[in-house]
Amino acid sequence: MIWLWGSLALWAAATALNVALAGSGLARHRAVRLAIPALFGVTLLVLWEGVVRGLNVSPVILPPPSAIGARIAADLPLLWTDFVQTILKGALPGYVMGCGAAVLVAVLIDRSPFLQRGLLPVGNFVAALPVVGIAPILVMWFGFDWQSKAAVVVVMVFFPVLVNMVAGLAATDRMQRDLMATWSAGYWQALVKLRLPAALPFLFNGLKIATTLALIGAIVAEFFGSPTRGMGFRISTAVGQLALDLVWAEIAVAALAGSAFYGLVALIERGLTFWHPSQRARV
């Protein structure tokens, strides 16, 4: 019981500290702004550990964070092979191919207003569909290995990026385009110097959505068949063996990889669209 009450007390103290910190003038400092969510995260972990130990929750239902940490440390090579299979081989190539194809198609569509009017509603519609459902079909077509996972990812990221990119290419206003015309810029010059840069904020919006979709696609596709490695495969088999600490270890890896992936795209965005108001406002 001491675990439960101890962790609850710690949680209350940390929450009070957070409220005090957020309310005080200290919240203007960058370090404090980072410390508040970090403290919140740590208290969640402590509370989790305390509740599991204090209430004697069976590890088959919810393993404590310490057990998950131990499992991560013990099974590093296994986690690494799963990571390589699912993320480096499945999600990343699919992401690059799907986003690249979407950008190219968007530039092509952009030349035809007729296609734009027809394809955008259809694209918006497809982007809202449960596209994960095509996973079993693509696994049948491309086999069990990473190719089918990459194919699922390609299809999943294509339409969100396409819709955003087409909207982005339309984002320049008449005055700017006329200015390019008075400078007698050709189509390609106007595209490279004016319209592509103007489309970047929209494009990155799509790219950021696509990072999570890519991970989801690669992992879910493994439920429909995979070689004996990969995060989705490991999760579904470990659940069957009630090895919940391994499942949580995979989830932790997935969360880290997902955050890193998203962070990387956001970092590139900040470097490329430093001129945009949404980026300037943050500094």
Place this chain on the structure above:
Amino acid sequence: MRFRTTSAVLPILTVLLAILALWYAGAVWMNAQWARDQAARAGVEISLSEIVRDTMSQERPVLPAPHQVAAEFGKTVFGTKVTSKRSLVWHGWVTLSATAVGFALGSAAGILLAIGIVHSRAMDLSVMPWAIASQTIPILAIAPMVIVVLSSMGVTGLLPKAIISAWLSFFPVVVGMVKGLRAPDAMQLDQLKTWGASRAQTFWKLRLPASMPYLFASLKVSVAASLVGAIVGELPAGATAGLGARLLSGSYYGQTVMIWAALLAAALLAAALVGLIAAIERVVLRRMGMAR
């Protein structure tokens, strides 16, 4: 508005026809191998027109032709009793009920969290980064575990799936609702202050109405997400009902036509749900005097 809708019909129809044509061409191209193999095994020559005819009506095609999918869809939706386990209506209903419960839970949680974030600075600073981080986890990875753990605790059926779809649908609502509740500018907030409005009055009379367009934009995203959650929630642990289970058993037995029919049902369901939210949005915004 009317002008824009009519001028969009022709391009959309063109695109849809192009997709259909590509689909038929793909069906011929991908199924031709099987037709040729069959002919070679039987030791007969096969002409091109025979190949095309064969690819349109195979039992287990690599890519079923659109009319095969339509026929299977029609058979399992209209030709089967609704209570039968072969009826897509029944499977769709199972998925839809989980989606509806999950969507209601998720959007309610999202709205409450957004209200907390807007009103408490501590919550804004401590919870918001984690809400964002929670979405970079492919949360569907947890789906099989949630199902198995809850079933080991004796909770089965609708609720586990609803929890997964709630988890997927709450985040878009939080983000949109926070943005919407913060949409009133400083001038409007100052005005309410000069009128001596309390925090609650500011919330009910200014912030909440101002957030409605943002809320509905998010709800459209999150209802589609909760359908995905419900379908994925049906994949593990050998679920026997629902569109996800239909996909899985189709994939086990190589029944491609069945998979495609289930996909079509899921697509129609998603479209109907998004359309429903859009209709509610139009009515609500018009009655609040915010119709665009």
